[in-house]
Amino acid sequence: MIHQYKLNGYNIVLDVFSGSVHCVDDIAYDIIEMYENNDRDFIVREILKKYGDTEGVNESEINECIDDIETLKREHKLFTEDVYEDKAFDFKNRSTAIKALCLHVSHTCNLNCEYCFAAQGKYNGERAVMSAEVGRQAIDFLIENSEGRRNLEVDFFGGEPLMNFEVVKETVAYARSIEKKFDKNFRFTLTTNGMLIDDEVIEFANRECHNVVLSLDGRKEVHDALRKTVNGKGSYDIIVPKFREFVKRRGGKNYYMRGTFTHNNTDFTNDIFHMLDLGFNELSMEPVVCDPSDSYALTEEDLPVLFEQYEILAKKMIERRRQGKPFTFYHYMLDLSHGPCIYKRIAGCGSGTEYMAVTPWGELYPCHQFVGDPKYSLGDIWKGVTNTQIRDEFKLCNAYARSECKDCWAKLYCSGGCAANAYHATGSVTGTYEYGCKLFKKRIECAVMTKVSEYEDGLEDSHQTCEDCDSCL
C-alpha cells in the first residue's frame, strides 16, 4: 500500500509497510499513481500525452522511470505487501511486563479548567492524595512486574501533582534507593499547571525528572478563558513567569509546553507562535476532546481551518530551522531512520498492558483517561492485575484491531489510535475516533514533509543524537 500527496511544493510517496519515504518529480508521481492498474504501454502513452512538450521527456526517459519504480518494488521499498498482519495476532500471547506507571499522586487541583477530562482533577470522585506508602508500593509493583525491562518510567500526574509534592519527592527517593539493586533505570516525568512551581520544585525536577510537561494554552486571552483558578480568575500571569524561570534553569531542554486548542481558537498556530515569543521552543498543542455539545467542542466545519493551521505550522518550522532558530512540535518529531520497530508501531502506547495508571488509593487502570470508570479497574498494586479480561482486551487493541483501519495508510504511525479517545467517542476501545483520525493523518503528512525539506537542505539524519541529550542517563 502506498500514500501519495503533494504539499508545500513536494511530491511525496509513502510506502506503508516498509516505512519508506520517497520524494519524486511530477512525472514519477503520475507514473506511480497509474502503475498498479495499467500496463507499461498505456503509462508511456499517457505521460507523453501530458508531458510530451516538456524538455527531456521522451519514451526512453519514461521507461527508465518505470524501471526505477520496478527496482524499488523488488527491493520492498514501494508497493510493499503487508507481512505484519499475522504478527498482530501474536499479541494476545504478548508479554505482560509492565514498564511504565502514571501515578495519580493528587486527585485535586488548584485550577478549574473548563475542558479538563479529569473533572477538575477529581475524576468524578472525591478529592484524594496518594500516601507515601502507596507511592513506595507502586514502585515495588513496577519493579516486580517489569520482568527483564530495564528502563522504567513513572509519571507524576493528577489533578495537580505539586499539591502532593512531599510524596513525589519521597517516591523518587525510594525508587533511586533501590534501582541499582534491581538493575533498573527510572525515568521520571512531571506534568504540572505551574501554579506551585518554586525554587525547590525547579531544583528537584532538574535533578530528577528526565522531562517535564508544562500546561499553557498560548495567548493570555485564550489561556485565561478556560484555565481559571478556583476563584474564577485567569492563571496566565501567575504561571508564565514561573515557566520561563523553570525552562531557563533547565537549560531550555527536556521539557515541553502542552497546550489545548478548542473551537474558540482554531487559529492555534498563533498560540504556538506566542509561546515561541515567550522563549519556549519545545511545544505541543492538542485538539480538545470533549462532549460534542460543549460550546468549545471542535466541529466538522473547523476541519479545513485546522488542516491549514497544521500546514502553516510545518512551513514555519522549516522557515525557523533555516534561520537557525528551530523549534519542535510534538507531533512532527519523526525519526525516520531510528524510529520504533514494527512491534511498537503495531502495539502503540501499551495502555492496559505495559502502561497503567495508579489512583491515590492504589487501584490500577489501563491509562489516566480511564481512571474513575469502574468497568476498567484492572486490580491494585498489592494484588496486581486481577481483571485479566480487560488486560486481554487491551492486548489486542492495536493497528489491526479495527476493520475501519484495514485500508488506512497511517495505521503504522497511529497504531490504531488512542483507545481512550475511541472509547469516549464510540463506547468501544477498538472503535475509531474519526475526527482524531483526520487530524492525525494531516499531522503525519506535514511531519513527513518537514523531513523531506531537511533532506533537501542536506540535513537527513539530523535527529538529535545521544551526544546532544541526557534524557535517559
Place this chain on the structure above:
Amino acid sequence: RIITLNTRNLEKSAGCGECVCAKKD
C-alpha cells in the same frame, strides 16, 4: 526522478520494549 530518504526498514525491524530505538541494525 525519485529520491528515497533513509528510513528504518520495518521488515528488518521485526521488540525489546526498552523504548510516531535501530542503531545496531
